Amino acid sequence: MRFDEEIAEFIAGPVMMVIGTCDGANQPDVGRGVGCRVLLGTEAIEVLISGWQWPDTVANIRETGEAAFTFVRPSDYRSLQLKGAASLREPTADDLALCERYIAGVTTALAEQGVPSSMIDVWLTNRELAIARLDVRAVSIKTPGSSAGSLVGAQA
């Protein structure tokens, strides 16, 4: 599916990114992303993942090719989840630069909410970056409230 510009701006902004995957035995796992870019003109995004910190997440994507990414804005809990088929590629210099910008941006956004940078340093790292491409099938609202879970686009 194609998502609008507002969504594209939101997910590529200073928001926290969490990743849901599962292995071949359908055992789920949790991870974090450290940067996102929307591939303009396509229905795909790329999310950066530290393979050093989240080896199971990276291994799961490689094994099953499925992922769910949830993006949350620290200031108001606005949350969106994107699901679809996922695949991996090696990082480039651009990816490393994106990761650096993302970490700086989200650290500022979290600091505004009172989260000390010493904590954020624990969560976000660019070590052994892997780049997960997600061909988005569905976008759903995950913001707490009555609309939580409702789909923005097509079925997951």
Add this chain to the structure above:
Amino acid sequence: MTGIAPRLRDMERFFEGIVPSIIATSSARGIPNVSYLSHVVLVDDEHVGLSNQFFNTTLTNLSENPQAAILLVDGARGGQCRLRAVYEETVFDGPLFSRVSTQLDATSAQVGMAGIMRLRGVDIFRVLDITVYPSPVAAPIEPVASEPLLEASASLAMTLAGLPGQVDAALDATLEWMRDTLACGQAAIFLADENTGHLATAGSLGYERSGVGSEIPFGDGVFGSAARERQIVKISDLSRARRYSAAVKASAGNENLTRTIAPPMDAETMSQIAVPMVAGGRLVGVLGAESRQRLAFSVVHEAALTLAAQHLAAFIALSEASPEDQRPIPPASPPDRSARRIDIRYFAFDDSIFIAGDYIIKGIAGRLLNHMLKTHAETGRTGFTNRELRLSTSLKLPEFKDNLETRLLLLRRRLADKASPIQLVPTGRGQFSLEFDGRPAFIAETEEDGR
């Protein structure tokens, strides 16, 4: 990932909810879903509870595939760990539900979401394994300082807070707490009578003889010293000074002959601690604990016992200050002539009383018991009130504050301890009744001392 495998109970800071937790599930077809969670609570060593508000996809997935991964974050340092867990059930009421619901309401209001984050249920998961994720900065995970005695003290405070004013139950709860929390062999509670300068044993655990009803003068031994000085008194090694065991032997004679109840004592005691119980500036009693280990009681034990002692003291003071019930006393019922006879002997010279051949008590408590038994013999009545006993001039109760409740309490516990065929059973606040396992019969009063 690191090889550290913490236990759930050591992960308190991960359950603070300061940094939101995350849950990942997947459908039967292997489509993952990931959601933020507002609250994860520790249920026991193997279970966690998740606040269930609106994770529809999560719930659907769990119904198809009960496996989940839960990411918890240490609210102080940011450390992250993953619980692999299996969904077991959802609870919709009970203490855990109430705890999570209250917590959720409070934090929702704080973030401007009052009413939106209403708890539907608490989802219970069994935790299969715990993995600590590596951090790019210095090791973020520190073992949380555990304060088991502080937690145990809080637990006792809650137990006492929930009891409906019955001092007996509070004494027993405190004794059990002392035995379990201090891991000591022996525990005793003494109630103080500042008019006579004596402690009376209200209950004990772990001794050969309970000693309920026995008296210790203020200043005598560790317990009496704590009463006189209103200070914690502690002895950590009695191995050389065995004065105590001599005292045990001296006082362990036949109480039917001595008409003295021996205090609870253990000849093998190595460590003793006594903590005064004070409420409103008044000495209420003393908590005493003993152990056969040297150095059994640390400063932390002292602190825990101090909390327990003052809570119990306040409980007793509050109970004494509460108004007594005004219910009418039940009418007398005719005695059961067929029942076996219970011999009662009362000796006026020291107000001692023997029931079925056993020495029960002397002094004012003996006078009280004699008065009630006489009243029963004359009228058949079994119900009594504190009020009428207090008003009864025939009892020659001392002018000063009579301490009646404590005396009745000790008498009641003494009769129970002796498994006497005559028992005093509380029927309301300030009301109680005599119960007989047989037919009481007074043997002629005598001035003899029966020795």
